[in-house]
Amino acid sequence: MARLNVNIGALSLKNPVMTASGTFGYGVEFQDFVPLDALGGIIVKGTTLKPREGNDYPRMAETASGMLNCVGLQNKGVDYFCEHIYPQIEDIDTNMIVNVSGSSPEDYAECAARIDALERIPAIELNISCPNVKDGGMAFGVTCAGAASVVKAVRKAYHKTLIVKLSPNVTDIAEIARAVEAEGADSVSLINTLMGMAVDIETRKKRLSIGTGGLSGPAVKPVALRMVHQVAKAVKIPVIGLGGICSATDAIEFLMVGATAIEIGTANFLDPAVTLKVRDGIDEWLDRHGCREVTEIIGCMLA
Amino acid sequence: MRKYILDLTVSGVERLSEKHVLIRLTDKKPLPEMVPGQFVQVRVDDSPSTFLRRPISINFVDREKNELWLMVAMIGDGTRRLGLLQAGDSLNCVLPLGNGFTLPVPSVAGDLQSPLLVGGGVGMAPMLFLGATLKHLGYEPTFLLGGRTKKDILELDLFRQYGRVCTTTEDGSEGEKGFVTNHSLLQQTHFDRIYTCGPTPMMKAVARYACEKNIDCEVSLENLMACGVGACLCCVEKTVEGNLCVCKEGPVFNVQRLLWA
Numbered sequence: 001m002a003r004l005n006v007n008i009g010a011l012s013l014k015n016p017v018m019t020a021s022g023t024f025g026y027g028v029e030f031q032d033f034v035p036l037d038a039l040g041g042i043i044v045k046g047t048t049l050k051p052r053e054g055n056d057y058p059r060m061a062e063t064a065s066g067m068l069n070c071v072g073l074q075n076k077g078v079d080y081f082c083e084h085i086y087p088q089i090e091d092i093d094t095n096m097i098v099n100v101s102g103s104s105p106e107d108y109a110e111c112a113a114r115i116d117a118l119e120r121i122p123a124i125e126l127n128i129s130c131p132n133v134k135d136g137g138m139a140f141g142v143t144c145a146g147a148a149s150v151v152k153a154v155r156k157a158y159h160k161t162l163i164v165k166l167s168p169n170v171t172d173i174a175e176i177a178r179a180v181e182a183e184g185a186d187s188v189s190l191i192n193t194l195m196g197m198a199v200d201i202e203t204r205k206k207r208l209s210i211g212t213g214g215l216s217g218p219a220v221k222p223v224a225l226r227m228v229h230q231v232a233k234a235v236k237i238p239v240i241g242l243g244g245i246c247s248a249t250d251a252i253e254f255l256m257v258g259a260t261a262i263e264i265g266t267a268n269f270l271d272p273a274v275t276l277k278v279r280d281g282i283d284e285w286l287d288r289h290g291c292r293e294v295t296e297i298i299g300c301m302l303a
Numbered sequence: 304m305r306k307y308i309l310d311l312t313v314s315g316v317e318r319l320s321e322k323h324v325l326i327r328l329t330d331k332k333p334l335p336e337m338v339p340g341q342f343v344q345v346r347v348d349d350s351p352s353t354f355l356r357r358p359i360s361i362n363f364v365d366r367e368k369n370e371l372w373l374m375v376a377m378i379g380d381g382t383r384r385l386g387l388l389q390a391g392d393s394l395n396c397v398l399p400l401g402n403g404f405t406l407p408v409p410s411v412a413g414d415l416q417s418p419l420l421v422g423g424g425v426g427m428a429p430m431l432f433l434g435a436t437l438k439h440l441g442y443e444p445t446f447l448l449g450g451r452t453k454k455d456i457l458e459l460d461l462f463r464q465y466g467r468v469c470t471t472t473e474d475g476s477e478g479e480k481g482f483v484t485n486h487s488l489l490q491q492t493h494f495d496r497i498y499t500c501g502p503t504p505m506m507k508a509v510a511r512y513a514c515e516k517n518i519d520c521e522v523s524l525e526n527l528m529a530c531g532v533g534a535c536l537c538c539v540e541k542t543v544e545g546n547l548c549v550c551k552e553g554p555v556f557n558v559q560r561l562l563w564a
Contacts, residue, residue: 025534029551032306045536053546060527060537062355067529071536074546217354269355269530270346272397273308 002286003293006260008238009186011123011161013040013261016294017279020242020265021046021099026089033272040261041095043125048101049111051077061198061207066217068196070208073101078111090120101127105153112158123161126154129192141167144179151183166190173227174234181235189240190231191224217266218244225253232258232302248281256301307335313392314370319457324386328371328394337361337399339433340555344531346395353381358528362428376425400531401554404433404498404521416495421447421483421509423501427457429523433498434465449483452476484508494518510558520558524549
């Protein structure tokens with residue numbers, strides 16, 4: 001058994017396998033399939049200051065080797081999370097990390113501050129792919145200024161490990177990563193979904209209620225891998241890789257190009273027990289290759 | 304109820320019509336506990352054009368033979384691939400998912416309630432499991448099955464084993480002509496509760512009838528799903544309590560909860 005422990009700033013993970021926001025609920029939905037304490041971390045659904053109903057159905061379209069979603073951050077708001085959900089999950093023996101979304105830097109900061117007070121939540125992951133309602137709906141994360149403004153505001157209000165989840169729908173993701181590092185992010189996670197569309201030629205309608213949605217699944221892996229590699233070279237803070245990871249091989253690819261940890265999202269829908277298989281598969285691979293610790297392979301292909 | 308990921312074995316595949324197959328599955332171990340109304344997320348192997356699992360409602364459970372029956376309507380690449388399964392093949396399933404139909408509670412007075420089960424098209428499938436369960440509990444279910452034509456009324460002999468069966472076809476080739484809500488049964492007989500599954504316009508018509516007569520009515524919805532376990536929030540239906548997941552808080556909903564009125 002190799003040592004699988006990794007650190008993301010002050011955050012200590014028993015292994016590099018985490019679950020992506022929006023794909024694993026609050027963990028409890030999957031406990032019949034996976035012992036939750038086997039994971040390095042669970043990143044729970046996007047939480048906003050105020051409750052959000054999300055977008056109309058249909059919110060999903062299957063695509064080749066993937067799917068599009070336009071869920072729209074449906075959640076009951078941070079106060080409901082603190083009062084009703086947190087008590088149910090605080091005793092889960094893994095890192096329970098809350099994904100935070102917002103429509104203004106002030107919203108993000110206030111939401112983060114309320115989660116800061118929760119003793120058993122050691123980190124938040126900032127979703128900066130949200131549209132800035134004051135800037136014509138353009139996502140915060142597509143410009144350095146937008147991304148920096150959110151991280152700056154949150155860093156003042158949040159005192160634990162701050163992970164920033166980057167959007168891939170940009171010209172230069174390394175630039176965005178450097179901007180959020182400069183504002184005090186402890187880590188960056190990438191990639192969020194790629195913007196896509198699906199249509200039905202018989203009805204001549206778009207398949208998603210709002211037309212476009214985020215693409216995830218194996219189809220995005222090559223893009224995600226390239227971006228993780230780019231960002232890992234550009235910043236000093238640890239990088240968390242995600243995007244189409246379905247197997248231990250996929251996970252190891254991300255670790256080798258510079259990710260300290262990985263998140264598994266869409267793959268959970270195909271196999272609710274995939275996270276356990278990936279963890280065990282990484283362990284077996286390390287043993288077979290005579291590696292005593294997973295850290296031996298992290299970034300070994302960074303050049 | 305605990306959920307499992309199981310590699311079930313196909314014990315048989317029967318062609319029910321041009322569009323429908325019945326897949327009977329078994330396992331070395333006893334099949335898990337499951338109730339009428341629930342469904343299974345089926346992985347479709349050797350299917351390059353599909354990605355996600357397919358949710359298929361539970362048609363029947365035979366505890367003696369340790370068999371789970373899935374009725375599949377072959378409408379797309381994924382379901383057509385399922386239609387090619389053969390006895391001895393393996394089928395990976397996540398089950399049982401969703402809530403179930405609410406079974407009647409025996410009244411204090413001891414009088415048996417009279418349930419009506421309305422199924423349209425492949426929506427007939429869960430009605431068999433439900434009807435058999437109700438019969439087993441001592442009730443006398445009545446089935447009202449509708450389709451476009453005679454070929455679309457499936458498993459008729461099986462339904463007849465559990466209760467009275469009335470049928471409608473749009474072309475009149477079987478039973479009364481028209482839609483299920485046109486059947487004379489609805490004017491003649493009183494029912495205490497109604498369960499329905501089928502095309503949405505059919506269920507809405509049944510729900511309207513139920514509301515007019517003040518009869519408790521449960522419907523089974525079919526929204527596009529990804530995870531099937533209530534985590535991704537893709538399959539939501541608008542209800543009086545906001546957006547609820549059809550895969551977790553459903554697929555069965557009391558019609559009063561929906562915004563159909």
